[in-house]
Amino acid sequence: MANTDYLVRGTAAEGQIRAFACSTRNTAEEQRRIHNTSPIATAAMGRLMSAALMMGVELKGEKDLITLSIKGDGPMKSLVATADSHGNVKGVCGNPYVILPAREDGHLNVGGAVGKGFLSVIRDNGLGEPYVGQTALISGEIAEDINAYYSISEQIPSSVGLGVLMNKENTVAESGGFIIQLLPFAEESLLDKLEEKLSKVHSVTDLLAKYSPEELLEYLLGDFGLEIHEKRELRYHCNCSRERVEKALISLGKKEIESLLSDHKSQEVRCDFCNKKYIFLENDLEELLNR
The missing domain is CATH 3.90.1280.10 (HSP33 redox switch-like)
Structure with a gap:
């Protein structure tokens, strides 16, 4: 496994699909170390920061920022992650110490900790009023909520997979994910083929443990003629002064x-x-x- 966190950006199906994948273990672990977050809060923050970093790649300006803000009625209260276009992210959680019993399938109950509420996506270019898009939370599990934001607010058919795997010592073993999107001119038949491939993904953390970001996109999009265009280092970084x-x-x-x-x-x-x-x-x- 690479020591450095990074993301890759690519296209497939002759540019009809765009895709991002990232590995953010060190970033999620640094957030956990700074805020002493519980395993559920660490998982939630790791997922949200991974998403913010992948969405941040699309920012155009040097000083542009994207902030993902979740406010729920669960015990975690709120989550915020802010990323820039240079691979920097920072995050904070309303209740970093929240603990809940695991779900029936043994996974951390992030959705229960977040509860019902809203996801806001704030794009700020520093030139005036930032653009804010808001959607209701679907599950509080974060990946599905960002997926819903893309389909409702931006009308972009997307598949978002995010995962954080904890060690027994409650440090971060794996963190990262992927975002795959169909562009407006994509052929309809492509959607069915892509959905069929993505339906085989049952555990994002299993994929993160097995594959690097490039290999993950190759696994998901290899049949569609994947081309990787960019690789970018990622880090937890606060610019306070x-x-x-x-x-x-x-x-x-x-x-x-x-x-x-x-x-x-x-x-x-x-x-x-x-x-x-x-x-x-x-x-x-x-x-x-x-x-």
Whole structure:
């Protein structure tokens, strides 16, 4: 197994199919390490980050971001993963410590932890109002929910497979997945052939344990004349900085900063995505107030 997380992007059937596959074990493990997530939360975050990274490849601008946000009525509450077009992703979970009994088939009950709610897909090019698409959750298992988003919001027939396999020590053994899509001009007969092939996929984690991203696409699309066009490294990366935190504090407004100053104590601000701490002394806060 490669030590580096990466994704591949390809086409098949003379460009009628586009496809992505990724391996994100280190990325999912880094998220688990930072947030000390339970196995269910680790699996949910690993799936969501894999999807965000594959969707992020399609972003056009240097500073474009895609955010997948899930809000459910289950004990996990919320999940957020933000990716850019360079293979960076970060994520955070509303309740990282959620524990539920396994499903009847022995799998982690991610759907039960997420519950009913909504998936929002936010595309932000930094130039104004971001584009937001929202769909109701189908199962809370994440892959089916992203599939539904594609078919309802973007009218793109897709097959999304995501998986995270945990070790006995509750570290991440495998993480990743695939997205396969038919483009608008694809022949109808292709859909039936593709559906037949994909119906044989019963466990994404089994495929991840067995195949690299290239081999996974070859297994799924080898009969359709697969061509790989790009390979990209992936990583968990948070771009927070003191400057960004200062801007966020200033945006809270004068009253909020005055209220922080009234404590006559230094204030600690922690980044949700990487847990990095930023300390603001009283004179730092006074300076922000003057700004």
